[in-house]
Amino acid sequence: MHKKRDRKILSHVARNWALLFLICLLILFSILGKNFFGLRNFSNIVLAATTLLLLATGETFVIISGGIDLSIGFVMGFVCVVSAVVMRDLHAAGLPQVISITTGCSVGILLGLIPGLINGILIAKLRVPPFIATLGMWGIANGLAWRFSEGFPIAFLPPRVRDIGMAYIAYFSPKTGLSFFSRPVLTERADIWNLMKIIPIPVLVIAILLVIFAFVLAKTKFGQHTYAIGGSVDAAERAGINVSRHLIKTYTISAFFASCAGALLVFKINMGVHTQYTSSYELFAIAAVVIGGASLMGGKGNIWGTIIGVLLIGTLNNGLMLMGLPIFYRYIAVGCILIVAVLIDQFFPELVYKE
Amino acid sequence: MKPLLEVRNITKRFGGLTAVDNMDMKIFPGEVVGLLGDNGAGKSTLIKVISGVYRANKGKIFFAGKETRIDNPMHALKIGIETIYQDLALAENLNVYSNIFLGREKLKRFLGLIKILDHDYMLAESRKVLDQLEIEVPSLKKQIRTLSGGQRQAVAISRSIYWDAKLLIMDEPTAALGVVEQKNVLNLIKTLSSQDIPVLIISHQLHDVFSVASRLVIMRRGKKIAERMTKETTTDEIVGLIVGSIPGDYHDVNTDTAKGSDVNRRHFASKSGKNHRPKQNQG
Amino acid sequence: MMDKADFREILVILVKRWILIFLAIELVFFAVFGTNYLSLRNLQNILLTSTVVLLLATGQTFVIITGGIDLSVGFMVGFSGVICAKVMVSLQAAGISQSVAVSSGIAVALILGLLPGLINGLLVARLRVPPFIATFGMYGIAYGFAEIISNNVPIHNLPTLVSSIGHGYLIYWLPEKAFTFFKIPENLTRLELQNLVPIVPNVTVIAFIFVAIFAFILAKTRFGQHTYAIGGSVDAAERAGINVKRHLIKVYMISSFFASLAGVCYVLMFITGRAPAGSARLLDAVVAVVIGGASLYGGTGSIGGTIIGVLIIGVLQIGLVNLGVPTYNLYIAVGCILILAVLVDQFLPKLVHGKD
Numbered sequence: 001m002h003k004k005r006d007r008k009i010l011s012h013v014a015r016n017w018a019l020l021f022l023i024c025l026l027i028l029f030s031i032l033g034k035n036f037f038g039l040r041n042f043s044n045i046v047l048a049a050t051t052l053l054l055l056a057t058g059e060t061f062v063i064i065s066g067g068i069d070l071s072i073g074f075v076m077g078f079v080c081v082v083s084a085v086v087m088r089d090l091h092a093a094g095l096p097q098v099i100s101i102t103t104g105c106s107v108g109i110l111l112g113l114i115p116g117l118i119n120g121i122l123i124a125k126l127r128v129p130p131f132i133a134t135l136g137m138w139g140i141a142n143g144l145a146w147r148f149s150e151g152f153p154i155a156f157l158p159p160r161v162r163d164i165g166m167a168y169i170a171y172f173s174p175k176t177g178l179s180f181f182s183r184p185v186l187t188e189r190a191d192i193w194n195l196m197k198i199i200p201i202p203v204l205v206i207a208i209l210l211v212i213f214a215f216v217l218a219k220t221k222f223g224q225h226t227y228a229i230g231g232s233v234d235a236a237e238r239a240g241i242n243v244s245r246h247l248i249k250t251y252t253i254s255a256f257f258a259s260c261a262g263a264l265l266v267f268k269i270n271m272g273v274h275t276q277y278t279s280s281y282e283l284f285a286i287a288a289v290v291i292g293g294a295s296l297m298g299g300k301g302n303i304w305g306t307i308i309g310v311l312l313i314g315t316l317n318n319g320l321m322l323m324g325l326p327i328f329y330r331y332i333a334v335g336c337i338l339i340v341a342v343l344i345d346q347f348f349p350e351l352v353y354k355e
Numbered sequence: 356m357k358p359l360l361e362v363r364n365i366t367k368r369f370g371g372l373t374a375v376d377n378m379d380m381k382i383f384p385g386e387v388v389g390l391l392g393d394n395g396a397g398k399s400t401l402i403k404v405i406s407g408v409y410r411a412n413k414g415k416i417f418f419a420g421k422e423t424r425i426d427n428p429m430h431a432l433k434i435g436i437e438t439i440y441q442d443l444a445l446a447e448n449l450n451v452y453s454n455i456f457l458g459r460e461k462l463k464r465f466l467g468l469i470k471i472l473d474h475d476y477m478l479a480e481s482r483k484v485l486d487q488l489e490i491e492v493p494s495l496k497k498q499i500r501t502l503s504g505g506q507r508q509a510v511a512i513s514r515s516i517y518w519d520a521k522l523l524i525m526d527e528p529t530a531a532l533g534v535v536e537q538k539n540v541l542n543l544i545k546t547l548s549s550q551d552i553p554v555l556i557i558s559h560q561l562h563d564v565f566s567v568a569s570r571l572v573i574m575r576r577g578k579k580i581a582e583r584m585t586k587e588t589t590t591d592e593i594v595g596l597i598v599g600s601i602p603g604d605y606h607d608v609n610t611d612t613a614k615g616s617d618v619n620r621r622h623f624a625s626k627s628g629k630n631h632r633p634k635q636n637q638g
Numbered sequence: 639m640m641d642k643a644d645f646r647e648i649l650v651i652l653v654k655r656w657i658l659i660f661l662a663i664e665l666v667f668f669a670v671f672g673t674n675y676l677s678l679r680n681l682q683n684i685l686l687t688s689t690v691v692l693l694l695a696t697g698q699t700f701v702i703i704t705g706g707i708d709l710s711v712g713f714m715v716g717f718s719g720v721i722c723a724k725v726m727v728s729l730q731a732a733g734i735s736q737s738v739a740v741s742s743g744i745a746v747a748l749i750l751g752l753l754p755g756l757i758n759g760l761l762v763a764r765l766r767v768p769p770f771i772a773t774f775g776m777y778g779i780a781y782g783f784a785e786i787i788s789n790n791v792p793i794h795n796l797p798t799l800v801s802s803i804g805h806g807y808l809i810y811w812l813p814e815k816a817f818t819f820f821k822i823p824e825n826l827t828r829l830e831l832q833n834l835v836p837i838v839p840n841v842t843v844i845a846f847i848f849v850a851i852f853a854f855i856l857a858k859t860r861f862g863q864h865t866y867a868i869g870g871s872v873d874a875a876e877r878a879g880i881n882v883k884r885h886l887i888k889v890y891m892i893s894s895f896f897a898s899l900a901g902v903c904y905v906l907m908f909i910t911g912r913a914p915a916g917s918a919r920l921l922d923a924v925v926a927v928v929i930g931g932a933s934l935y936g937g938t939g940s941i942g943g944t945i946i947g948v949l950i951i952g953v954l955q956i957g958l959v960n961l962g963v964p965t966y967n968l969y970i971a972v973g974c975i976l977i978l979a980v981l982v983d984q985f986l987p988k989l990v991h992g993k994d
Contacts, residue, residue: 068770128980129934131707135921139973146966283709283774296768328785328913331713335778342767408877429879444877446870448937449863457867458878460860471858 014344018291018308021337022315029319036322043197049314050206050268051076051261053307055285056292057210058257060306061217063289065250066230066298067123067130071137072258073282075115077275078145079262083108084154084272087161097158104266109259115141116255120248134251138282145274154272165267169204172196202264209260213253214303226250230298287334288313291341312337357420359384359553360405360436360522365414367400374400376577378414382522385551387544389558389568389585393597397577398557402524406438407431419521429458435521439511441530447500451492452481454499455514484517485509488543505536512543516552523547524555529563541567561590573597580605656982657929657946660975664950668957675960678835685842686907688952690715690900690916692945694923695930696849697896699944700856700889702927703869705936706762706769708890710754710776711897711923715916717754717784718901722747723793723911726800736799744902751898752891754780759887773890784913793911804906807836808843841903848899852892853941865889869936922951925972929979950975 013020030037055072062069087104091097115137122133172178173186173195186195217223225246228236237243266272275281288309294301316333320326358381367375375397382388390398403409405416407425416423418434425431431438445454453460456477463473481495490509492502499507508528515523528544529537544554544567558564564571565585573581573596580603581596595601652659668675694711701708726743730736754776761772810818812826812834826834856862867875868882876882904915926947932939951972958968 122977126981127984128977131934132928132976132980135925136973136977138921139969139976143966143968143970143973146969147964150964151966283777287774290771296770326785326790328782328790330782331778332782333778335775335782338771338778339761339767339775342771343765346766428877432879438877440873440877442873444871444874446867446874446937448870449867453863453867454874457874458864458880460863462860465858470860472860472863 014347017344018293018305018312018341022308022312025312025315025319029315029322033319033322036319039196041318041322043200045311045314045318046203047200048318049310050202050264052281052284052288052313053206053210053310054257054261054264055281056288056306056310057213057303058254059282059285060289060292060294060301060303061213061226061250062130062254063286063294063296064217064230064298064301065226065247066233067247067250068134068286068296069119069251069254070131070134070282071115071119071141072254072261072285073275073280074138074141074145075112075255075258076262076265076281077273078115078141078148079108079112079259080265081145081149081154081262081272081274082111083263083266084157085148087157087266088154088272091158092156097160100158101160101164105263108263108266109256112259112262113252113255116252116258117248119255120251123251124244124247142274149272149274151274155270157266157270157272161267162270164201165270167201168197168199169201170198172198202267205264209257210303210307217303222246222249227299230300232299284313284334287338291337293341293345295345356383358382358417359419361417362401362405363415363417365401365404365411365416367397367404367409368412373577375404375411378574378577378579380572380579382553382555384553385548386570387548387554387556387568389556389564389571390574391558391561391564391571391593391597392574395576396574396597398574399526400577401574402438402526402555402557405431406436406524432458432518435519436524437515437518437520437522438524439508439515439526439528441527443507443511445499445507445511448498450498451495451502451510452477454510455481455484455517457514459518480517481513484513488513488516488546490543503536504531505533505539508532508536508540509543512540512547516547520552522553522555524557526557527559528556529558529560537563561593565590573603575599575603578605653982653986657931657943657950657979661946661950661953664953664957668953668960672957672960675957678837680956680960682836682839682842684949684952684956686839687956688948689841689845689903689907691919691922691926691951692849692948693845693896693900693903694916694919695926695944695948696852696941697893698923699927699930699932699939699941700852700865701769701893702924702932702934703856703865703936703939704886704889705869705872705934706886706890707773707924707934708758708893708897709770709773709920710758710780711893711900712917712920713777713781713784713913714751714754714894714897715901715904715919716911716913717780718747718751718898719905719915720784720788720793720901720911720913721750722902722905723796724787726796726905727793730797736797739797740799740803743905747902747905748895748898751894751901753894755891755894756887758894759890762890763883763886781913781917788911788913790913794909796905796909796911800906801909803840804903804909806840807838808840809837811835811837841906845899845903848896849941849945852896856941861885861888866937869938922972923948925976926951929975931983933983947979 026037035041055076059069059072083104085104086107087100090100090103095103119130119133119137122128122136123130167181167183170178170180171182171184173184175184175186184195217226225236225241228239228241229243229246233243289301289306290296290309291312292301292305292307292309294305313330313334316330317327320329320333360380360382362378362380365375365378366373378397378401380401390401392398400409404411405425407428407430410426416425418436423434425434425436446457449457452474461473461476461480462470463476465471478495485492485495488509490506490513492506492510499510502510512523512525525544528540532540541563544556547554548567554567556564556568568585571583571585571588571593572579573583573593575597582604583593592601596603665676674680694715698708698711722743724743725746726739729739729742734742758769758773758776761767761775762769806820808819810822812830820840822834856865864875864880864885867878867880868885872882875885900916900919905911908915927939927944928934929947929950930939930943930945932943954971954975955965955968958965958971
């Protein structure tokens with residue numbers, strides 16, 4: 001029957017609609033924008049999207065488990081500030097840069113796990129609704145970040161921070177050939193401009209993290225249990241899963257990613273700064289996860305979808321900017337796409353249990 | 356005697372699935388009819404059609420002899436068809452009298468201008484109907500969520516009675532109740548029957564159905580496959596009919612429903628003492 | 639034995655009213671440790687700073703009771719504020735009298751402000767989009783449009799009437815001399831001006847009127863009852879014959895109406911139309927509603943509780959400023975109070991029923 005076959009095709013389209021939409025956007029912006037299409041710009045998109053990528057990955061776990069984490073934006077700011085403060089102070093105390101930098105990152109990330117733990121305990125053991133628990137933590141994390149930074153950006157970080165932030169895995173220049181990790185020394189301005197930079201270090205780090213956690217989510221028992229809890233807490237409990245402990249781990253993972261984003265931010269901007277109120281990081285992260293196919297009810301979603309969601313938002317950002325349109329248009333765009341994402345899910349209920 | 360409710364050739368489809376298939380059924384005043392069948396037989400769907408939640412794809416409904424369209428729940432309520440679902444459809448956060456008056460709240464004028472809720476009236480009227488049915492609920496102002504399963508069931512039934520139900524449909528009334536409360540609910544049903552209000556019960560608890568229903572209608576896969584007078588059958592036979600180990604009376608919708616009219620004839624023979632011969636096109 | 643039971647009863651009554659007690663403790667604390675905290679001026683300051691949040695929270699109360707949430711109000715304030723300001727400025731430039739310009743600006747903002755609520759309602763009720771997503775989408779869209787309309791720049795040069803309303807008070811009282819409504823008494827000496835006591839800001843009066851009206855609607859009318867019913871069980875409401883879809887649409891329109899009203903008040907108070915206005919107030923509003931006793935799952939809550947929730951935050955905010963404590967502590971404190979509120983609400987039934 002023609003109707004059935006059409007429906008099947010449509011279903012296939014719907015299943016991958018985010019990816020298709022992304023491709024359309026890429027084509028659209030290539031035509032309408034200047035300098036959109038090119039390795040340089042695409043690297044820019046990916047680089048700019050790194051923060052959101054980290055936040056959204058952590059959020060993916062939480063949303064699949066049926067909850068939500070609103071605190072990630074401010075946990076990120078908190079870790080950014082704390083890491084920067086430690087780095088600055090250790091550096092000022094005369095310690096070698098390697099130590100001050102690594103200590104700063106470690107301390108920051110470790111401290112950043114605490115909000116995740118608290119969230120998990122509140123939600124799992126004290127039965128506080130996730131929205132409220134993470135909202136409360138949102139406020140507390142922001143307050144603390146502000147407190148440590150006194151409202152001013154933290155500067156005077158070890159110089160190597162900047163280098164790492166701008167470093168790439170490989171460089172290629174017609175003059176010096178391919179070199180790994182160390183930037184070739186070039187004097188001619190033309191040569192510097194033509195230097196091809198391949199894969200920023202931060203992106204490498206993120207890629208490794210993503211692969212690991214995507215594997216965890218898709219292939220391990222932990223991932224399986226996450227989906228189970230999202231499907232039905234009751235069923236999971238009766239199957240013997242320790243739901244409380246699992247949820248605590250889930251929210252800690254979310255905080256972990258937020259902390260990594262915070263630490264990464266220090267390298268990116270060479271400063272420690274708390275998150276602005278209007279940044280709406282958490283909402284874009286949630287949007288990316290939902291666009292990528294997750295349902296706020298839980299039980300659905302995956303890392304790959306989240307990545308596409310993030311790239312979609314990142315492409316929109318970049319494309320709008322190159323077209324000369326003010327950045328706030330992305331709010332409208334993301335808002336509409338989000339609603340479309342949900343509507344598609346509704347009109348194609350057979351996609352409910354996609355892996 | 357004319358049936359109070361009659362459904363003819365009712366069919367309800369969901370996509371490719373036919374939940375109710377050319378179903379005929381009659382309910383007479385004062386009867387308690389048990390609608391039986393395994394899961395998926397179509398019982399719930401049928402009563403949802405009768406109570407207006409679903410609209411049938413095909414078929415007609417006759418109420419008090421007149422052909423009626425029941426397009427939505429409000430419609431059914433207006434005619435006097437009250438349905439009590441398995442989940443009781445009570446709002447947990449509202450109190451007893453608010454639930455009894457839900458959707459049909461009594462209003463009074465405030466300062467002659469604005470219509471506001473008349474709590475005193477609703478409280479008093481609810482107390483009256485609960486007393487009439489001899490139901491014990493300590494405080495009508497407490498939220499429903501503080502009540503036991505049996506008490507909630509009683510509130511749901513009182514709601515229907517208060518609104519002058521002409522036909523009461525109950526889906527698994529005793530399912531989640533303890534022994535004592537089950538007895539109370541069954542007694543309540545008998546009370547209703549004695550007040551000439553017909554009751555249609557869906558239940559898996561054959562024992563309960565046998566104790567209150569005078570007639571049994573058995574469905575399988577959307578079709579009516581048998582009808583029995585409770586007195587003339589056994590639980591074993593019913594179970595057999597439900598699961599299919601005993602073949603039903605109706606193999607094909609178009610065959611003569613002689614057995615069906617037989618049942619009706621004998622039913623009314625026993626009731627009125629006379630031998631009524633039903634008209635041929637009443638089937 | 640009697641004493642124990644009595645004690646328990648008193649404890650239950652106290653805990654049920656814990657937010658009032660908390661507010662009282664706060665006031666006492668700041669009165670003792672702060673300077674002039676309980677002065678008329680300071681108290682009115684609290685009311686003024688809380689106005690926007692109060693309006694947002696009132697509308698949000700309706701939505702949360704039905705089990706939903708409205709995130710769009712975060713940018714609705716800016717959206718309606720910008721429209722209001724723009725209309726006023728344009729009409730004034732066209733030479734139209736101030737009172738007409740100002741009232742038109744307000745009217746247009748309020749009417750257009752119903753539109754996002756309508757869309758939210760349609761998305762949630764008819765298209766079954768989860769409220770979180772639908773209103774988040776609208777949040778972004780409202781922000782985008784607000785920026786477009788205002789060209790990314792705050793709108794200034796509003797008619798002077800705006801400032802006299804926005805900074806004006808209902809009553810001006812010069813002790814033993816004069817008592818006027820709305821206008822500062824004429825021909826006052828400088829000393830007299832200093833002693834002038836302004837009572838009740840106009841903006842507060844406006845907010846209060848609307849809040850009171852809708853508090854009445856929620857508590858006393860059939861509409862309010864049905865709102866609670868839907869929050870308790872959509873099924874029960876539907877089967878009782880309530881048109882849930884239409885009701886939800888109305889509820890979301892109420893929320894966006896209050897958000898536009900908040901935007902108008904913002905314009906009146908700050909004499910400017912800004913797109914990002916009030917975005918920080920969204921979560922304060924939700925927090926206030928939850929502190930006030932609502933559950934995000936729906937079915938409970940009240941405007942009275944919401945008002946107390948708003949005051950708890952407002953008193954705290956002004957109190958910290960009064961004490962000279964840095965404002966970031968506010969976030970920490972509010973975060974903690976929020977979690978505390980939820981925990982209390984959860985353990986309350988156990989406390990009450992432990993008695994039974």
